[in-house]
Structure formats: C-alpha cells, structure tokens
Amino acid sequence: MSGLSETARRLPRTELHIGGRWRAAADGAVHPIINPGNGQPLGALSMATSVDVSAAVVAARTQFETGAWSRLSGADRGRLLWRLADLVEANRENLAYLEAIDIGRPYFEPFMFEIPLAADTFRHFAGWADKIGGSTFDLPDFDGRQRHSYTLRQPIGVVGAITPWNAPTMIASWKLGPALAAGNTVVIKPAEDASLSTIRLVELIEEAGFPAGVVNLVTGSGAVAGDALVRHPGIDKISFTGSPGVGRRIAAIASEALKKVTLELGGKSPQIVCRDADLDRVIPGASISMFANQGQTCASGSRVLVHEAIADEVTERLVAAAQSVVVGDPFALDTQMGSLVSERQLERVDGYVRKGKAEGARLLTGGSRIDRPGSFYAPTLFAGDNDLTIAREEIFGPVGTIIRFRDNEEALQLANQTDYGLTSVVWTRDLATANRFARQLKTGSVWVNAWGPPHPALPWLGVKTSGLGSELGWSGVLANTVEKTVSVIS
Numbered sequence: 001m002s003g004l005s006e007t008a009r010r011l012p013r014t015e016l017h018i019g020g021r022w023r024a025a026a027d028g029a030v031h032p033i034i035n036p037g038n039g040q041p042l043g044a045l046s047m048a049t050s051v052d053v054s055a056a057v058v059a060a061r062t063q064f065e066t067g068a069w070s071r072l073s074g075a076d077r078g079r080l081l082w083r084l085a086d087l088v089e090a091n092r093e094n095l096a097y098l099e100a101i102d103i104g105r106p107y108f109e110p111f112m113f114e115i116p117l118a119a120d121t122f123r124h125f126a127g128w129a130d131k132i133g134g135s136t137f138d139l140p141d142f143d144g145r146q147r148h149s150y151t152l153r154q155p156i157g158v159v160g161a162i163t164p165w166n167a168p169t170m171i172a173s174w175k176l177g178p179a180l181a182a183g184n185t186v187v188i189k190p191a192e193d194a195s196l197s198t199i200r201l202v203e204l205i206e207e208a209g210f211p212a213g214v215v216n217l218v219t220g221s222g223a224v225a226g227d228a229l230v231r232h233p234g235i236d237k238i239s240f241t242g243s244p245g246v247g248r249r250i251a252a253i254a255s256e257a258l259k260k261v262t263l264e265l266g267g268k269s270p271q272i273v274c275r276d277a278d279l280d281r282v283i284p285g286a287s288i289s290m291f292a293n294q295g296q297t298c299a300s301g302s303r304v305l306v307h308e309a310i311a312d313e314v315t316e317r318l319v320a321a322a323q324s325v326v327v328g329d330p331f332a333l334d335t336q337m338g339s340l341v342s343e344r345q346l347e348r349v350d351g352y353v354r355k356g357k358a359e360g361a362r363l364l365t366g367g368s369r370i371d372r373p374g375s376f377y378a379p380t381l382f383a384g385d386n387d388l389t390i391a392r393e394e395i396f397g398p399v400g401t402i403i404r405f406r407d408n409e410e411a412l413q414l415a416n417q418t419d420y421g422l423t424s425v426v427w428t429r430d431l432a433t434a435n436r437f438a439r440q441l442k443t444g445s446v447w448v449n450a451w452g453p454p455h456p457a458l459p460w461l462g463v464k465t466s467g468l469g470s471e472l473g474w475s476g477v478l479a480n481t482v483e484k485t486v487s488v489i490s
C-alpha cells in the first residue's frame, strides 16, 4: 500500500482490555483476522469467553461504584472526552487504514467521513458532560411543612455496548460518547468481522487518561461474548447496533431482567424522487446512498421510488452512474467501491440478486461478483415493484431497486409499506411537498435533497423493525441516565 507511513499502518494489539490490562482470552482462543480485499491474514483476534466477559463487567462495576471515575466532575469527564477526540483526529490515518484492511472498504470513506465524525461525536458529548442535571419543582406545603422537590439525573451504571462491522469507530463513538459523558462505565464488544479499529480506539482511550476499568474491551463472537454480556446481571443497559434478528433476541433477554436497551437496527430506506426533483443532485446522491461502503450501510437508500414521468430518464442516468463506479483496491486513489466484508456476505448478496431475477425483477446492471482476489461485487440495479423480496428485505450490499409511482400519495404509501423505518430521502424542489412527506414518512430521520449525513447533535433512531430508543444529541444523554425524584420536607 503506497503513500501511508508505517505509523499509519500500525496494527493494534489484538487482546482484550479489562480493568486497564491487556490480556489474552481466558482459554487462549483466537480467530484469524482476514483482509477481505485480498484474502490475506492480518493476525489473530482474541475470542473472549463468558469468564472474560464477567471479569470485564466486574472491572466496570468496581470503577463505577468506587473508582476515581465516580468522583470526577462533569467538566473533568468532558476534558477526557475532548482529549480522546484530539487523539482520534491525530490517528485519523491509522483508524481509516484499519477499517479499510479489516472491512475491505475504500480508505477515503472512513478517512473523510466516519473518523472525523467520531471525533466530532466525542467533542459534542464533552460539551454535554457538565450540563447534565435535573429540575426543581415549586409545590404546595405537605402536612403544614415546607416541601422542596427536585430531580437528579444520574448515570445508569454499567453499559454493555455491542457494535456491528460496517462503521465500527463511528458507531463505537455514538455509544461511548453519551455513556461516558453521563458518567457510566462501559464494556464494549465489537463485531468479530472487524474489530481492529475499535481495539485501536480503546488504546487511545487509555492514552487519553481515562481511569482503568472505565472502558473495557471484549472481542469475540456474538454467540459467546455478546450473549454473555447481554445476560450478565452486572450490566444495567445494553446499547446494541446490528441486525433486527439479533436485536430481537437481545431485547427478549434484557426485558426478562428489566435491563434498559437501545436498539439501532437495519433499514430498507426509500428515496422518493418527485417529478420536480433536481436530477443533477438526485443521481450522484442516490447512487452514493446505494453504493457507499459497498451498500453495507444501515441507511442505504436501496428503494428508489421515482415519478413515472421522469422514471426513464432517472433509470438511464442511475444505470450510467452505477456503471461508472470504480470498484477495486481500497487504497487506490480513484477507487469508489471496495470489497464486501466477507465471502459469506457476498454469498448473501448474490442470493438476493438470484431471488430478484427469479421473482421477475428486471436486472439493469451488475448482478455478479467481480473477478479478482477478494469479495468484490458489481454495483447492481433492478427495476421492479415494492413486493419483491429484494425491495422488502435488507440486503446490506450494493443492490438497489427502482420502483415507479404515479403521484405523491402512491409514493408515500410505497415508502411506508415496509417493516423498516430508519431513514428516508425526499428529492423535490417544493418545500411544501418536502414538509408534507417529512410529517408522514414513518422513519426515524427524513433527509430532503441529500443523503445524510448524521450529526452528533441530532437524535439517531429507527422506528418499527429499525430500532428502539435514540442515540446522539440530548436524546443520547437521556438514554444513558436515569432520573431520580427527591422531596425534602422541612
């Protein structure tokens, strides 16, 4: 890989981090780490057992109850988060490099977007850390005595954070930022398919000077380490980002113990291209939303709903845009799409493409793997309808379906006719139309005339199968605190 210094290409230690110490899993088990962009081995990931998870939860609990962290002021927690943001920025090349080799995605994506967004997220929550408080109430006397009532807003305790492989540093920051600002301690488990950048982030957390045990890292499988974390009685809240299937399972286990949960799950997001849309904005925007990170983004606008009067032109231009996407080496300067995260993911995507064809969708472009070492797949577009499996289920790959509509009523109905409710995009020049759609679309976010991006000040959430609860902004603070009522009768 040309251009990057040795420091930028440094691999982190692939161990667990528990109570401030780096160490192997209790039984020494490891799992090979493979670069999906070229199939080459990158090292061995420690696979935490339930014993390791337990040790991590105890370390987090001890720090929360009696450690230095519990005595830090909000301003001091903010100072540490700010220092972490500086370190993330200073290590931007390295974090982006680790995501590119671990996920197969183009280096420029995390370098330009997610890593700066992670730094911004830590800064945003550094700002909240000394502003978290309760309310006072002016109430009548009680039994002839003066009543003074107020609320305290306090940390929940130990937060278990479970993250997916598609944007690991950014999603880790979305969980760590609000949890730490509010004074919680954390045990984080990244996805086994891409843990390297999260491990590096935990090294930076240590370097920033967070007390030992505030953030503990358990790498390993979902079935063992993730499950143990969800079930552990010492965990007060689970903050999960991943697939709806696993989310449901986590919610069921957590609800049994009445643990708090936040779930950020999948999507099948519509993009509504109105008759008056500015197509010079739509074509690149819609294309990026389908093919960024090889389509492995929760917010991918994989259902393109187009007014029938402009459908032929939009289809022709989207196909041309898909065919012009440069797929190749994640580190080449002109690369726009890299490898899928694994062969397993490629097979899943290809299975959906075969199903699309079998159900009668019209393949417009792509639809097959690209013949080179690694798990590369061509940007793929279908024309079809909303009832197709490829238009109903999340593919999590570079596959979009173009669907025609007659009028805005039908567009709204098609957009909402899905189990998911994460994001939506409305492309129109008419503000009244945009506002009407914004009120009626059943999604956690509505973007008008652009695809994202999220901002740490804005709540991030999904409705229906896309999630439960919010992250980011003040909503993120609320989701990481509990309110307590105090009444003093004097």
Ligand code: NAD
Residues within 6 Å of the ligand: 162, 163, 164, 165, 166, 167, 171, 189, 190, 191, 192, 220, 221, 222, 223, 225, 226, 227, 230, 241, 242, 243, 244, 246, 247, 249, 250, 264, 265, 266, 267, 297, 298, 299, 394, 396, 422, 462, 466, 467
């Ligand atoms: P996944 O559900 O397979 O895994 C996510 C995490 O859960 C991983 O760390 C995994 O090890 C862990 N896990 C798996 N089984 C578990 C279990 N039984 N108990 C506890 N933990 C378990 O998801 P993925 O393939 O890593 O990610 C893709 C999914 O994530 C897609 O559905 C995507 O839309 C979603 N996602 C959502 C958002 C959002 O903000 N809404 C963001 C990114 C990704």
